[in-house]
Amino acid sequence: MRARSRRAQGSASGKGEDAPRDFDSARETAETPVDGRWLVRGKDGRLTAYARNEDGLLRWTEERPGGPGWEGPEFFPVPALNHLGLAQGADGYVHFVGRRTVDGADGLPQVDLVHAVQYQTGRPVTAWRTLGNPYKDGDERAARIGPPAAGVAATGAVHVFVRNANGGMMMRREGKNGKWEGWKDLRGTLGKETMAVAVAESGRIELLVPGTNKAMRWAQSEPGGALQKGDNLNVRIAGGAVSVLETAPDRNTYYWTDATAGTLVANRLDTPPITIGDTPAEGPVAVLRAELDDYDCTVLAHRARDGRVLLAACGTQNEAGGLWWAATGERTGAPPALALDGRGRVVLAVIGERGGLYVARQNSEPGLALGPARRV
Numbered sequence: 335m336r337a338r339s340r341r342a343q344g345s346a347s348g349k350g351e352d353a354p355r356d357f358d359s360a361r362e363t364a365e366t367p368v369d370g371r372w373l374v375r376g377k378d379g380r381l382t383a384y385a386r387n388e389d390g391l392l393r394w395t396e397e398r399p400g401g402p403g404w405e406g407p408e409f410f411p412v413p414a415l416n417h418l419g420l421a422q423g424a425d426g427y428v429h430f431v432g433r434r435t436v437d438g439a440d441g442l443p444q445v446d447l448v449h450a451v452q453y454q455t456g457r458p459v460t461a462w463r464t465l466g467n468p469y470k471d472g473d474e475r476a477a478r479i480g481p482p483a484a485g486v487a488a489t490g491a492v493h494v495f496v497r498n499a500n501g502g503m504m505m506r507r508e509g510k511n512g513k514w515e516g517w518k519d520l521r522g523t524l525g526k527e528t529m530a531v532a533v534a535e536s537g538r539i540e541l542l543v544p545g546t547n548k549a550m551r552w553a554q555s556e557p558g559g560a561l562q563k564g565d566n567l568n569v570r571i572a573g574g575a576v577s578v579l580e581t582a583p584d585r586n587t588y589y590w591t592d593a594t595a596g597t598l599v600a601n602r603l604d605t606p607p608i609t610i611g612d613t614p615a616e617g618p619v620a621v622l623r624a625e626l627d628d629y630d631c632t633v634l635a636h637r638a639r640d641g642r643v644l645l646a647a648c649g650t651q652n653e654a655g656g657l658w659w660a661a662t663g664e665r666t667g668a669p670p671a672l673a674l675d676g677r678g679r680v681v682l683a684v685i686g687e688r689g690g691l692y693v694a695r696q697n698s699e700p701g702l703a704l705g706p707a708r709r710v
Contacts (some may be wrong), residue, residue, distance in 0.1 A: 361389045362407050363689035366668050368430070369419035370483070373683045376455030377426035379676030383683050383691055384428075386418050391430070394691050394710060395456045399676025401695065404710035410459050415448075416481075421531065423486030428452040430459070431482040431494050443477045447496065465494060468504040468517040475499035480527035488537030488557060495541060501525040503543060503552065505561065520561055522550045526574035528618075532586045540586055542578065544571040551603070569607070570594055572614065579621040581632065581651045589619045589634065598636065600653040608653045611646070613638050622672040623650060624680050626702055633680055633702065635672050641665040643684055647702045664692060664707055680704070 364385035372384045379399030385392045390413070394406035412418070417433040430450045438444040447465040452458070469476035480497030487493065491508040498504050501524040509515045525543040532540040537557030543550045549567040554560065570593035581587040581602075588601045591614045598611035598619065615636040622633045630650045634657070637643055643664040646657040664670070666684040675681050679696040682704060686692050694707035 361387065361411075362392065362409050363387060364392050364407070364685050364691070365689065367671065367685055369417065369481070370421055371671065371673075372420065373671035373673040373681065374420075374422045374428060375673055375676065378455050380455045381673055381675055381681060382428070382455055383671070383693075384420060385685055385689075385691070386412075386415070387689075389413070390415070391418065391459070396675075400679070401675065401693075402708075404691075404693070405456070406710075407691070412448075412462060419481065419483055421484035421486050421492070421533075423490050423492075424488055425490055426454070427486070427490070429484055429486060429492050431465075431484045431492075432462070433479070433481045433496075434464075435477075445477050445479060447479075447482050447494065449492070449494070465506055465514065466517075468496065468498055468506075468519075479504075483529050483531050485531035485533045485539050485541075487533065487539060488535075491558075493531075493539060495520075495529060495531060497525050497527055497529075497543070501545070503529075503541070503550070520552055521563060525550055528574035528576065530576045530578040530588060532578040532580060534580050534584045534586075536584055538584060540578075542567075542576060542588055544574040544576055544590075546570075549576070567601075567603070569601070572596070573617070575615065575618045577618045577621050579623065579632065581623070587621075587632075587651065587653075589621055591615045602651075610634070610648075610653045610657050611636075611644075611659055613644065613659065616641075617669040620670050620672040620682075622674065622680065624674055625678070626680075627700055631702075633672055635662075635670045635682055637666055637669060641667060643670050643682070645682065645702070645704070662694065662704065662707070664694070682707070 365387040368384040380396040383394045390411040392407040397403035414434045415432045432448045448462045450462045451460045467476045478499040482496045485493045493507040502522040503520040505518045529543045538554045540553040551564040552561040572591040572593040576590040597609045599607040601607040619636040631647045632650045633647045635645045643662045644659045646659045648657045668685045671683045682694045690709045692707045694704040697705040
């Protein structure tokens with residue numbers, strides 16, 4: 335598959351990245367994308383991109399399905415957050431989960447997790463509500479929990495996962511009555527802060543958490559059931575960065591950089607890992623299923639260690655057939671994102687070195703060819 339993109343000389347407004355922006359303040363400059371799939375498509379077909387800085391959340395929204403115009407960035411203040419992730423449900427709702435740290439009365443850090451929702455594309459974000467902390471007030475372990483990740487079941491119930499002070503996993507989820515259940519200890523040990531949460535079309539949830547010399551896995555046997563811990567995988571995942579994509583009904587493929595070999599691999603849990611790239615990925619790989627030339631394909635994008643964004647495609651679950659990685663012309667200090675727009679075209683998004691959003695869209699050429707990336 336061809337995978338080509340080049341940076342446009344300016345944006346639709348005629349301003350390149352080095353040109354001054356008409357921001358109201360530095361609050362509207364992104365520092366990093368929101369963790370997770372930070373480029374999402376709403377029920378109305380419009381794409382939305384999310385990033386954050388130390389003051390809060392930034393949001394860019396397509397003016398109409400398929401673009402090319404965008405609105406934003408809009409700024410939503412969220413004080414004291416030191417991590418923010420998102421998950422989108424089948425209903426299109428976007429759920430944000432964050433880790434918040436404030437100084438307590440005794441001068442010690444007070445840490446809790448918070449949750450907010452965007453119900454429709456371009457609509458306001460709800461108030462941020464606390465999910466508390468798996469540890470009680472006064473327990474010194476409370477400050478050592480990791481950043482949260484979330485998955486949304488087919489019923490719309492949000493499941494929030496967080497690493498505890500010992501590297502085990504804790505979960506809190508919405509019950510059938512809409513109220514949050516208590517924290518549940520999923521056990522495990524020595525897990526890293528990163529994780530991959532997969533929600534199948536059936537609604538079944540699966541969780542993979544990298545450790546130092548292993549990866550821990552939990553899965554539901556049926557939608558809505560308890561998450562049961564499976565056997566550890568004897569793998570070393572570089573930086574703990576792992577991504578996941580449902581590549582067949584109830585069958586997930588995980589992508590990571592092997593810490594020993596330094597190669598990018600694809601792994602389905604009952605098969606040996608498949609090498610798909612010799613250039614190590616810096617951070618998680620963006621993955622997407624798309625129809626290219628009438629074939630079911632998997633599209634991948636990752637940031638190499640020199641900041642270049644590389645793009646490739648292969649037949650879905652046919653990574654062994656080989657991938658050809660091509661540099662897109664984009665450079666970024668953060669993980670890229672992939673999504674399908676309202677017309678079914680592949681869209682690549684990156685946060686530029688000066689905090690702007692750049693978007694490249696698939697053009698009409700055969701295979702996977704992207705038009706110029708433009709700042710929006």
